[in-house]
Amino acid sequence: MKPMCEKVIPSSNSSWRFVKYELPSIDFCWHYHPEYEICLTLNSKGLRYIGDHIEEYSEQELVCIGPHMPHTWHSGANEDESTQVVYVAQIPKVWLDSQVAEHPEMQGLQEMLIRSSRGVLYSSESTAQALCLFQQMESADPFSRYILLMNLLNVMIQDNQSKLLSSRFFTYDDKTDSGIDKLDRVIEFIYDNFDQALYADELAAIAHMSTNHFHRFFKKRTERTLTEFINQLRIGKACKLLINSNHPISVISDRCGFNNISNFNRHFLSIKGCTPSLFKKSLRLKHAQ
Incomplete structure (x- = not known):
C-alpha cells in the first residue's frame, strides 16, 4: 500500500493551516505531504503509524512530523461514544525554513526541524x-494564531524528554556546510544500494575521506555508527515490506540486504523488539480488531 500525497491548503489569511477535527473514530489514511505537521490527539486511543514506527497511543499526545514522512493514526469508536479530537498545524517547509534562516531568534528551531524528519513524540x-x-x-x-504557533514551537524546542519515532533518516539540505554535501552523497548511495553489500572504504571514497576519518565523521553527523545506520535503514525497509506486501519473510530478508534469515531475525529483534513474524502477526491482529 503506497501512501497518498495530501494537498494542504493554508487557512484563510494565513501562511499555514490550522484545523480541528471532531470524529467518532480515526480512519486509517496512510499519507504524506511536503509540510511540517504538528498533531495533538485527544480522547482517542489506537495505533500511530509514523514511517516504519508503529505504536499504540492513548488519551492525549503531541507529535511533530517532518515533510514527506508517511503517517496516520487509526482508532475505533470510544466505548462511551464520546468524540475524539485531533488538532493539526501544517506548516509549509519553505516558509518555516525561511523564517528560521532569516531570523536569529528562531535558530533554536533548527535542530527540532531536523529531528522531525523521523517523527518526534513529546512529553505529557x-x-x-x-x-x-x-x-x-x-x-x-x-x-494571534501566528503568535500562538510561535509559542507552540517554543514549547516543543524546550522539551528535553521528546522521543524520536521512525528509524528513517533524512538529510538536512544546508549547502553552506560542505560536510552536508558529502553526507548527502554517501546516504544517497546507501539508500540506492541498501540491498547489496556495503563497505566502509567504498563509502569513505565517495566522501573523499580516509576510512577512519569517515567513521568519525559519519558518527558525529548521524549520531549512529555506519553499521547501525545501515541496519536501521534495512530494518526500516523490511518493516515497510511487512506492512505493505505479502512477501515471505525470507524474501524480504533477501531484498533488504541481509545475507541470511537468522542474521535478519537477530537485527530485527534488536531494533524493533520483536521478530519479523511477530511484527507481521501483530499487524494482522490490530487490523482485525
Whole structure:
C-alpha cells in the first residue's frame, strides 16, 4: 500500500493551516505531504503509524512530523461514544525554513526541524501546554494564531524528554556546510544500494575521506555508527515490506540486504523488539480488531 500525497491548503489569511477535527473514530489514511505537521490527539486511543514506527497511543499526545514522512493514526469508536479530537498545524517547509534562516531568534528551531524528519513524540507536560495553545487558536484571528504557533514551537524546542519515532533518516539540505554535501552523497548511495553489500572504504571514497576519518565523521553527523545506520535503514525497509506486501519473510530478508534469515531475525529483534513474524502477526491482529 503506497501512501497518498495530501494537498494542504493554508487557512484563510494565513501562511499555514490550522484545523480541528471532531470524529467518532480515526480512519486509517496512510499519507504524506511536503509540510511540517504538528498533531495533538485527544480522547482517542489506537495505533500511530509514523514511517516504519508503529505504536499504540492513548488519551492525549503531541507529535511533530517532518515533510514527506508517511503517517496516520487509526482508532475505533470510544466505548462511551464520546468524540475524539485531533488538532493539526501544517506548516509549509519553505516558509518555516525561511523564517528560521532569516531570523536569529528562531535558530533554536533548527535542530527540532531536523529531528522531525523521523517523527518526534513529546512529553505529557508539553502536550498539556500544546493543548491549551491549540484551544486558544480555535477562536484566534490570523495574527494571534501566528503568535500562538510561535509559542507552540517554543514549547516543543524546550522539551528535553521528546522521543524520536521512525528509524528513517533524512538529510538536512544546508549547502553552506560542505560536510552536508558529502553526507548527502554517501546516504544517497546507501539508500540506492541498501540491498547489496556495503563497505566502509567504498563509502569513505565517495566522501573523499580516509576510512577512519569517515567513521568519525559519519558518527558525529548521524549520531549512529555506519553499521547501525545501515541496519536501521534495512530494518526500516523490511518493516515497510511487512506492512505493505505479502512477501515471505525470507524474501524480504533477501531484498533488504541481509545475507541470511537468522542474521535478519537477530537485527530485527534488536531494533524493533520483536521478530519479523511477530511484527507481521501483530499487524494482522490490530487490523482485525
